[in-house]
Amino acid sequence: MALIPPFFLETLSERENKVGFSYLVKEEKASLGSQMSRRLAGTIRPVSESGLAVVIGLVVGAFLMLAFGYDPIRAYFALFTGAFGSPAGILESLAFATPLMATAVTFAVGVRAALFNIGAEGQMYVGAMGATIVGGAILLPAGVHPIAATLFAMCLGGLWALPAAVLKIWRGVHEVVSTIMLNWIAFWFVTYLIRTYFAEPGRAERAMPALPTARYAIIGATLTTMIVVVVVFCIAVTVLLWRTGVGFELRLVGDNPEAAKYAGASSSRAILVSFLVGGLAAGLAGASQILGRPPSYALYATMGNLINLGFDGIGVALIGRNHPVGGVFAAVFYGGLMHGGRFMEYNVGVASELVDAINGIIVIALAVPEIVAIIRRRRES
């Protein structure tokens, strides 16, 4: 932390950094009001861009439905009222959103350090295994049990991210290659562990479930207090990124490696921190499905209740503009699509494969602004 001059830490937000230092100092002193309006303008632009993207996505999806002879208005009505139209619907959508909030952090923190970390999937499997081991196979008192299981899961997730980080720092191995390989290793490793050591006796399809003492309390539907833990974690990552020297270094390396080098920032440390935080997040996502998702509280064979949550986190991160808190809101939206989709099928009869396609189109449309931004940033640097 001492590597970075203190004034950087206190006053620079990312956007202001681009504007320029001297301008900033004047502005800082000028008026609080104009600063706030600038902040507001800085928020409105991405939000309105995303709003436009939603509209485009919905329109394209509508044409797709028309092409297959479905009624798009009724279908969308079913989708959104199903997902957010009743308290039970909202709770269920939030339950679907919870793991995505965490896996979105994995990708977002990667992008902030100019990494394309797609290893959330495997880190999540390993994290879920960790939650199963401590939550299902070890006896602990009620208050301590969920905390211990969650922390162990996060640590394993972080541990699983390390090889990719080390390979990147040490040999320059591209993280896409290493993380995708580690995802598969995790899949088969966890499958092996479940089958050989942690299978629930008499049931072939899953590992032993988390013991009642290790479970998070149910709020409603399949939502548990786990969501609080995840949201707090996302806020903590935000604080880390924007309020600490380590976070500043990480973003600096991500934004402009040359300038970062000049400023004396350690790109190795930035990469390491990015992978580690990402791994913790993915591990938490894994734990959330074991310790905080009724009714089974168990890890299913072939990862049936986890599969793709890590990859979905990439889309969520892009919609949330690679900001952990943005990711929370994006995850709620995405969770709404996941839960609401069934009502398009149920109420309007839209084939479930088409529901997936429509949700995909909406997500892609939403992700476009951030993808463009990433490409633009790459070009500039």
Next chain:
Amino acid sequence: MQAIIVVVIVLIAAAGAAWYLMTPPPAPVKKIAVVSDIGGRGDLSFNDMAFKGGDEAAKAFGVTMVELISKSEADYVPNLETAAKDPDVILVVGVGFLLTDAITDVATRYPDKDFAIIDGFVPGMPNVMSILYEEHKGSAIVGAIAALAAAQYGYSHIGVVLGIEIPVLWKFEIGYKWGADWGLKWYQNKFGKSAPVIGDTPVKDRVLWTYTGTFSDITKGYEAAKAMYAQDAVAAYNVAGPLGLGINQAVQELATQKGLTNGPPFWIGVDANQDWINPGFVLCSMMKRVDRGVYFATQLAVQGTFRQVVADNGGIVTLGIGTKISGIDITGISVSTLADLDEFIAMGTNAEKLTGKKVLPMSPDEIKSKATAMRNSVPSWIWDAATELENAIRADPNLVPLAMSQEVVDQWRATLG
């Protein structure tokens, strides 16, 4: 500026949608809801059969079937709940034991709604019917057929490839071994001499059996089956779902090597009629008619006798060979015939449409003619023996041993291997 445009567009769209939705929805009809497990549509097995049964029941009893496809384990509860909340739904069916926890949970919270679960064991709830099957009886019949085929073609063994060793698979294993034994005794009675080749194999070595420890790793099925055929097994019975494709691969390798157009060697299908997968090389299939279970549950729900039947039977309804409940025939186990091959070919055609992938190995007509040629090449006395065993099972429901505990299994393994 951008923001204003977006807001205006959203408002117009919302107003338009509201106006549009004012038009009244169609009059409600009674519905049944079928919730799939993660296999989803196009699995050519449990889920497709359940939808087929729901479809037939819907036509027969004037109700509508709604399908809810589960994409992940996390979808089970919300899918069941969506159906349970709908006042028009009279029955919610969960397909497969994977939904056991979810059904228990949702059925507890919706005590006024009726639920049925295929293959799941949820006893003692007034609104849940657990639909189970007498797999041991069907396994016994295919065991007899396999053993007699070994006698006919001069093979020394028969095989069975099993999945993970869980209690439900014991029913298959012991049933199959018992059936093989029955078949060879039948041969002795019929022809007055011990069956050739397999009859000389010690009783405890006749059936080669392997628990592969997986329901998904197709290679394991291939390896297990390959070893069995190398030890001179005439047929291997698939008791491991998709591993049947691995068994088929092992058979196909031998067929290509020797230039065969039909077996032996054979394999034996499970759950659905799998004879079409490689016609000529699938001797027969032990069918577990999930569609009949869904049909029966719907029938009871429509007649209003669902809860009575649940109460009378402790929540468990077992479909088997010639089983009856309240006078309704609920046969749900049978050995595949040429007659019912058509339905399953149609299922394959549907799956092809749905996934855009090639499912059927050849045209439906070719499948039919190859399967017919194979059946005709097998001497009729083998099929007669199967019918005889079926009749004996109908006459005595306790004829085939039901192995549900380790002790019983050990006991039978001590005598039959």
